[in-house]
Amino acid sequence: MDTILSILNDIDDTIDYDNEPRLIDNHLLDSFGVITLVSELEEAFNIEIDAASMVPENFNNVEAIWNLVQRKQGVSA
Amino acid sequence: MITYTNEIYLVFFLPLTLLAYEICPKRHRGKVLIAASYVFFYLISKWLFLYLFGVSVFIYLAARLLERARRSGKRYGKIILIFSVLLPVGLLLALKYTNFIGENVTRLGNLLSGGTAVFQPWSILLPIGISFYTLEAVGYLLDVWWGRIPAEKSLEKVLLFLSFFPKLMEGPILRWQDTEATLFSNESLKLENLETGAIRIFWGLLKKIMIADRLAIVVNNLFANYASHQGLVTVLAAVLYTTQLYMEFSGVMDICIGSAKLFGIVLPENFRQPFFAKNASEFWQRWHISLGAWFKNYIFYPMSTSSLVKKWTKTGRKKFGKGLTRAVTSALCLFPVWMANGIWHGAKWSYIFYGLYYFCIILFETVTEPYWKKGMEKLHINMAAPWYRAGQRVKLLCIVFTGEMFFRAENLHVGVHMFRSIFTGSGMAELKGHLLLNVGIDIDDWNVIIAGLIVVVLYDILKELNVFSLEKLRAMKLPVRWSAYYALIFSVIIFGAYGEGYQAIDLIYAGF
Numbered sequence: 001m002d003t004i005l006s007i008l009n010d011i012d013d014t015i016d017y018d019n020e021p022r023l024i025d026n027h028l029l030d031s032f033g034v035i036t037l038v039s040e041l042e043e044a045f046n047i048e049i050d051a052a053s054m055v056p057e058n059f060n061n062v063e064a065i066w067n068l069v070q071r072k073q074g075v076s077a
Numbered sequence: 078m079i080t081y082t083n084e085i086y087l088v089f090f091l092p093l094t095l096l097a098y099e100i101c102p103k104r105h106r107g108k109v110l111i112a113a114s115y116v117f118f119y120l121i122s123k124w125l126f127l128y129l130f131g132v133s134v135f136i137y138l139a140a141r142l143l144e145r146a147r148r149s150g151k152r153y154g155k156i157i158l159i160f161s162v163l164l165p166v167g168l169l170l171a172l173k174y175t176n177f178i179g180e181n182v183t184r185l186g187n188l189l190s191g192g193t194a195v196f197q198p199w200s201i202l203l204p205i206g207i208s209f210y211t212l213e214a215v216g217y218l219l220d221v222w223w224g225r226i227p228a229e230k231s232l233e234k235v236l237l238f239l240s241f242f243p244k245l246m247e248g249p250i251l252r253w254q255d256t257e258a259t260l261f262s263n264e265s266l267k268l269e270n271l272e273t274g275a276i277r278i279f280w281g282l283l284k285k286i287m288i289a290d291r292l293a294i295v296v297n298n299l300f301a302n303y304a305s306h307q308g309l310v311t312v313l314a315a316v317l318y319t320t321q322l323y324m325e326f327s328g329v330m331d332i333c334i335g336s337a338k339l340f341g342i343v344l345p346e347n348f349r350q351p352f353f354a355k356n357a358s359e360f361w362q363r364w365h366i367s368l369g370a371w372f373k374n375y376i377f378y379p380m381s382t383s384s385l386v387k388k389w390t391k392t393g394r395k396k397f398g399k400g401l402t403r404a405v406t407s408a409l410c411l412f413p414v415w416m417a418n419g420i421w422h423g424a425k426w427s428y429i430f431y432g433l434y435y436f437c438i439i440l441f442e443t444v445t446e447p448y449w450k451k452g453m454e455k456l457h458i459n460m461a462a463p464w465y466r467a468g469q470r471v472k473l474l475c476i477v478f479t480g481e482m483f484f485r486a487e488n489l490h491v492g493v494h495m496f497r498s499i500f501t502g503s504g505m506a507e508l509k510g511h512l513l514l515n516v517g518i519d520i521d522d523w524n525v526i527i528a529g530l531i532v533v534v535l536y537d538i539l540k541e542l543n544v545f546s547l548e549k550l551r552a553m554k555l556p557v558r559w560s561a562y563y564a565l566i567f568s569v570i571i572f573g574a575y576g577e578g579y580q581a582i583d584l585i586y587a588g589f
Contacts, residue, residue, distance in 0.1 A: 027362060030358065030359075030362065031373050031377055031378070032358070032407065032443050034378075035377075035378070035381040035406070035410065036403070038381065038382065039387075039390050039406070042387070043394075049382060050382055051223060051378055051379040051382045051383075052223035052224055052225065053382075054374070054378035054379075054381075054382060055225060
């Protein structure tokens with residue numbers, strides 16, 4: 001979780017990630033933010049995020065991102 | 078011909094469809110909407126409705142095959158995917174670009190050989206809305222392939238999804254998962270839906286026939302005589318065309334969304350106060366939203382997760398650092414999006430230029446944004462200050478007006494000429510010579526345009542501030558609500574540019 005928060009803060013430190021449940025739906029994280037996040041997550045957690053996973057539900061908040069990472073870690077384990 | 082703004086649609090087609098829908102048993106209401114949609118299609122494109130029907134059946138079968146192949150892990154799934162995507166896209170390209178390619182190949186041949194061959198364009202009939210439902214069909218197939226949605230078992234639903242008449246001509250471009258909840262619910266007509274739907278239609282009519290159709294006369298005149306205009310007059314042409322396009326396209330979207338709402342069907346919004354954006358990237362998240370979302374979901378993201386981009390990101394970071402890697406990654410992902418955007422709009426070099434224009438601007442904004450932020454911090458400039466935001470909006474307006482000028486120009490050559498002419502004279506003499514009263518409309522028309530624009534701009538401001546909207550109007554007290562409704566309805570009836578003295582103006586986006 002801390003790693004994810006640190007990556008997100010690197011992308012945009014003006015957002016209160018702990019209390020924002022809809023980063024994508026509320027237009028806080030744009031598509032460039034998402035692709036930066038994806039490449040950072042892949043590097044930090046040694047996972048592969050594919051096109052099928054590129055849906056708002058996977059990136060709307062820290063918990064959703066954490067769940068995505070865990071699912072992908074489960075796949076690669 | 079039927080169109081969303083004429084009496085055939087508003088007085089006959091829509092009420093008759095509502096009536097047939099309501100009196101029909103719930104389980105057959107989808108069929109009523111399909112029948113109405115195909116009648117709508119037939120009234121515009123005649124027998125070409127068979128094309129839409131053929132594509133729909135093909136997509137339905139392909140999706141079911143794709144799902145089976147994906148679940149069983151069969152390798153031929155990818156072959157089915159490529160074939161089923163390439164077929165509708167290939168047909169779209171063939172129908173829209175054969176003459177464009179033929180003409181340019183002939184020109185190139187002449188250039189190389191010194192010949193004077195003349196390309197004879199083929200007479201190709203284009204089914205209405207093909208650019209819109211082709212994207213919907215491809216999006217549906219990809220979502221099934223990626224396991225985001227199951228392949229639909231009912232052919233009836235796929236037929237309705239691709240043909241639903243309120244979005245057939247100009248979108249919004251639908252995604253299955255965003256619309257299925259209401260599109261297939263077949264719920265009975267409700268007073269609440271009829272009221273909000275009807276008022277949204279009138280709001281769209283106000284923008285389209287009160288403002289855009291009058292501006293169309295001026296814009297056609299200014300662009301037809303572009304060679305004799307300079308400076309401020311050329312700028313004015315660009316500003317007025319952008320205004321016309323916004324009023325017309327967002328107005329027609331209001332009518333489409335309102336029409337669907339009458340049946341209780343919720344279509345996605347296609348505009349979100351675009352001129353409040355702070356940069357070009359955000360502008361495209363607010364302007365023609367469903368097209369931008371389609372490109373993001375089905376080109377930008379797949380490109381950004383492709384092995385090519387991932388390989389580059391890994392090696393780039395080690396060898397060239399984060400900044401350059403980010404720049405190249407952005408370029409790799411953005412280029413296909415904006416090329417596709419340009420090509421999607423039609424077979425003209427000016428549309429391709431339009432796409433590449435935004436590619437360069439958005440790439441520049443994306444790459445320089447982190448450095449710009451740091452620079453502003455060092456200079457202790459508050460980027461949230463009103464003067465800074467105002468500056469951002471002025472810059473965005475310049476970008477948008479210039480882009481739309483090239484978009485509207487007869488061809489790229491004319492676009493370049495017009496852009497240059499901004500700097501070759503002031504245009505003041507023309508304006509002082511009452512040019513604006515000699516462009517096809519009189520002072521009363523200008524007054525109606527200005528009054529209409531004030532209302533729309535005020536509404537956009539209040540909506541952006543989340544203070545007021547048509548949806549919120551419904552919650553207001555009866556006298557307030559109905560006063561507003563009557564004002565809107567009578568404005569459209571009294572000031573709409575229709576009937577004697579006015580020519581019906583074709584929908585701009587229906588031509589794409």
